[in-house]
Amino acid sequence: MSHRRIRFYGAAGQLGTIAVTLLGLLLLTFFIGRLMPADPVRAIVGEDATRETYEQVYRSLGLDRPLWEQFAYYLGDVFTGNFGTSIRTGQPVIQDILHVMPATIELATFAILIGAGLGVPLGVFAAVNKDRWLDHVVRVFSLFGHSMPIFWTGMIALIVFYAHLGLVGGSGRMDQFYIGLVEERTGFLLIDSLIAGEMDVFWSALNHIILPAALLGYSSSAYITRMTRSFMLDQLGQEYVTTARVKGLSRNQTIWQHAFVNIRVQLVTIIALAYGSLLEGAVLIETVFAWPGFGQYLTNNLITGDMNAVMTCVLIVGVIFIGLNLLSDVLYRIFDPRTR
Amino acid sequence: MSTHTETAFRLPAPLLALKNIVLFLLRSPTSAFGLAVLTLLILVAAFAPLIATHDPYAQDLALTLQPPGNGHFFGTDELGRDIFSRLVWGARITLTIIFLVSVVVGPIGLIIGTTAGYLGGKVDTVMMRITDIFLSFPSLILSLAFVAALGPSLNNAIVAIALTSWPPIARLARAEAMTFRKADYISAARLQGASPTRIIIKSIMPMCLPSVLIRLTLNMATVILTAAGLGFLGLGAQPPLPEWGAMIATGRRYMLDSWWLVTFPGVAILSVSLAFNLLGDGLRDALDPKQINRR
Numbered sequence: 001m002s003h004r005r006i007r008f009y010g011a012a013g014q015l016g017t018i019a020v021t022l023l024g025l026l027l028l029t030f031f032i033g034r035l036m037p038a039d040p041v042r043a044i045v046g047e048d049a050t051r052e053t054y055e056q057v058y059r060s061l062g063l064d065r066p067l068w069e070q071f072a073y074y075l076g077d078v079f080t081g082n083f084g085t086s087i088r089t090g091q092p093v094i095q096d097i098l099h100v101m102p103a104t105i106e107l108a109t110f111a112i113l114i115g116a117g118l119g120v121p122l123g124v125f126a127a128v129n130k131d132r133w134l135d136h137v138v139r140v141f142s143l144f145g146h147s148m149p150i151f152w153t154g155m156i157a158l159i160v161f162y163a164h165l166g167l168v169g170g171s172g173r174m175d176q177f178y179i180g181l182v183e184e185r186t187g188f189l190l191i192d193s194l195i196a197g198e199m200d201v202f203w204s205a206l207n208h209i210i211l212p213a214a215l216l217g218y219s220s221s222a223y224i225t226r227m228t229r230s231f232m233l234d235q236l237g238q239e240y241v242t243t244a245r246v247k248g249l250s251r252n253q254t255i256w257q258h259a260f261v262n263i264r265v266q267l268v269t270i271i272a273l274a275y276g277s278l279l280e281g282a283v284l285i286e287t288v289f290a291w292p293g294f295g296q297y298l299t300n301n302l303i304t305g306d307m308n309a310v311m312t313c314v315l316i317v318g319v320i321f322i323g324l325n326l327l328s329d330v331l332y333r334i335f336d337p338r339t340r
Numbered sequence: 341m342s343t344h345t346e347t348a349f350r351l352p353a354p355l356l357a358l359k360n361i362v363l364f365l366l367r368s369p370t371s372a373f374g375l376a377v378l379t380l381l382i383l384v385a386a387f388a389p390l391i392a393t394h395d396p397y398a399q400d401l402a403l404t405l406q407p408p409g410n411g412h413f414f415g416t417d418e419l420g421r422d423i424f425s426r427l428v429w430g431a432r433i434t435l436t437i438i439f440l441v442s443v444v445v446g447p448i449g450l451i452i453g454t455t456a457g458y459l460g461g462k463v464d465t466v467m468m469r470i471t472d473i474f475l476s477f478p479s480l481i482l483s484l485a486f487v488a489a490l491g492p493s494l495n496n497a498i499v500a501i502a503l504t505s506w507p508p509i510a511r512l513a514r515a516e517a518m519t520f521r522k523a524d525y526i527s528a529a530r531l532q533g534a535s536p537t538r539i540i541i542k543s544i545m546p547m548c549l550p551s552v553l554i555r556l557t558l559n560m561a562t563v564i565l566t567a568a569g570l571g572f573l574g575l576g577a578q579p580p581l582p583e584w585g586a587m588i589a590t591g592r593r594y595m596l597d598s599w600w601l602v603t604f605p606g607v608a609i610l611s612v613s614l615a616f617n618l619l620g621d622g623l624r625d626a627l628d629p630k631q632i633n634r635r
Contacts, residue, residue: 017469024473035489140370147614149565151572152588152606155595163596280478284569288592298481299573302488314477314485321476 014329018322025318030074033311034067078315084308088301093312096297102187103173104286104293107216108278110209114217115224115278116271122221123228127236128255138225145222150281154215154288161211169208171290178204212289216281220274227270228263235259265335269328276324279317364626371622377615385431394422396429396582405598415600417591423600426582427608433583434612437498437567438560444502445509446556452506453513453552454544458521459536468514474507480566487575494583497576501566505559512555516548550627558620561613568609584609 041058049057058064062073077083083093119142126138162170169175173189178201182193190209193201235241236259244254279294286295294313301309365371384391393413400420408415414423456467474482479501486500520526520543529539570576571585579586584605591601 017472020469021472021476024469025476028473029485032485032489143614143617144610147561147565147610147617149568149572149585149588149606149609149613151569151585152602152609155588155592155602156606159595159599159602277478280480283480283484284572287573298484302484302573302575305488310485310488314481317478317481318473318476321478325476 014326018326021322022319025315025322026075026078027071029311029315029318030071032314033307034070083312086301086306086309088304088306088309093309096309097294097312097316099187100292100294100297103189103291104279104282104295106188106190107209107213107286107291107293108275108282110213111216111278111281112220112271112275114214115220115274118217119221119224120228120267123225124232124255124260126225126229127232130233138229142222142225145218146226148219150215150219151284151288154212154285157211157215158288168211169204171208171288173208173291174201174204175208208289212285212291216278216285219281220278223274223277224267224270228267231263231266232259235262265331269331272324272328272331276321279320361623361626365619365622368622368625370618371625374615374618374620374622377611378619381431381435381612381615384428385435388428388432392422392425392428394425396421396426397580398422405594405601407598408600414604415598417587417601418594421580423587423604426587427584427604430582430584430587430605430608433494433577433581434564434567437494437501438563440498441502441505441563442556442560445506445559446552448502449506449509450513450545450548450552453510453515454517454540454548456510457514457517458540458544460518460521464514467510471507471510474504475511477504479504479562480569483566483570484573484575487570492575492578494577494581497567497570500570501563504566505563508559509552509555513548513552516551517544520544520547554620554623554627557616557623561616561620564609564613564616 041054041061041063045053045057062070065073081094085091086093086096089096122138122142126135129135158170161167172179178198182189182196182198182201185192185195189205190202193199193205236255241254241259244258245251249258282291282293283295283298285291286293287299290296298310298313300306301313362375365375393411398421400416402420403412403416404418404420406412406416406420412422412424414427417423417426452467452471456464482504483497483500486503487496490496490499517540526539526543529543534542567576567583568585568588571583571587572589574586574589577583577586579590587605588602588609591598591605595602
């Protein structure tokens, strides 16, 4: 078989894998939705509806059909982009999610910039200074980031930096009296306020995002540091590094222009995955900081038992993760000649 | 013949020498710290009735939100309950979560992983697809969804965490099993007529055990954080249970004036999860010398 053919089969196999994983994902969300204790019919018709109304709605929701048939309907709905209506807000779930997503993306993007900006250099320095004091300091620093309950650190940070020192804004995306002042264009407050030229709002938003983003960034920097260090150690142990040094290149040139260049692809994949797992931290940190994003939307719906909304949120997280994994695979294939 | 099988079926040497492992761990200050914290946790949990100064559920509405001191080491909460005693009793809950999750997750991950890795082919594909689906979620989100489906309670939180934490173990066990599959001693066992089940249980599983144990220890840090996160969101242990995460959740309303309500339970969670991470690192050095250069 020619190489091109092998690559074609590889890609087709991967697509098949993704399709199966997606189907499994849908099965899982469907299963979770059916298990939920909340009665979807009750939630629609209310407590004092007659038996006839109840049964009519019950049938119209298709709940009287066998499970596999319900799953087929669910699949059809999902593929036509119909994720149902949120019982809590009365809006189509997808519209709700699109509305809250920018707040989370803004937070996560800010956080990953901090996380990668901190984690990558620290990882490189730790690897270069392996087993020296700097390495140990970095290790303890990143282990702390990895071990802290982020909702707790968030509260302590609020007590210290907001309540006592007054350095940053408190909860929410901006100060109360700025809410509604800026027209929503992109949903990213930092960008919207700049477009509108409202610098006050911009600074307020920046003041509010910096603390939760720093905490999320710190927690993801733990992972990024660890991985960067381990990638770097792999490179530094190889002969071309010694060759470069023997040729007369300086230590810094060898580290940054030779070894570091070779770990860039691995780093991008790691950072992509770290970006995805920020969603997890976001669920907790958004609750602490009253951040009106995806995480808060998910937890509110969990507590009220809003089936459609929960299923869709879980599905979206799953799809984001599959997408990020795929992205990292593709990057490897493109940039690492050994995988061809 | 029988001596041959005996040597092949023996546990790897490091597991037999638990004493050596502990000695090894104590040599490094970080893993010694981890071991010390976990020993303390176990002791506190075991002797909770003796250590606690008050009844963890006893309310004293005359002494609410008292700062640390005055007969209450860590102060009192909004119902006048002694925070120190609640933390001490909470150690039992934490330990229960860790124990139950490990007992469920370890064997499940080991069985699925080694079976898939040894048998290969279709069995492997199907099992790994299922694992992939579970792996495509961050563990907290999937646990959240499961708890929402099962209803919020401590037991359901444990079930949800167990349901979401076996896949990495299975992945690891599979990778290990695949490296041993082609080994000569496995072929020898097969030629002697050992059934696949026997080979998996007697020859493959013991070889995968060290790395599974390390992974399980490192996982415990995540398990603790997830459990605390569920408790914090009100989906795990329910009040008045003295679960650390739930304690933080109720303390949140008073945190600006009464910092001790959230600070001490958080320090407890942080210490235990840090201890597991440090211990896991140490165990990796002790049980898996080939990793030492990468650390």
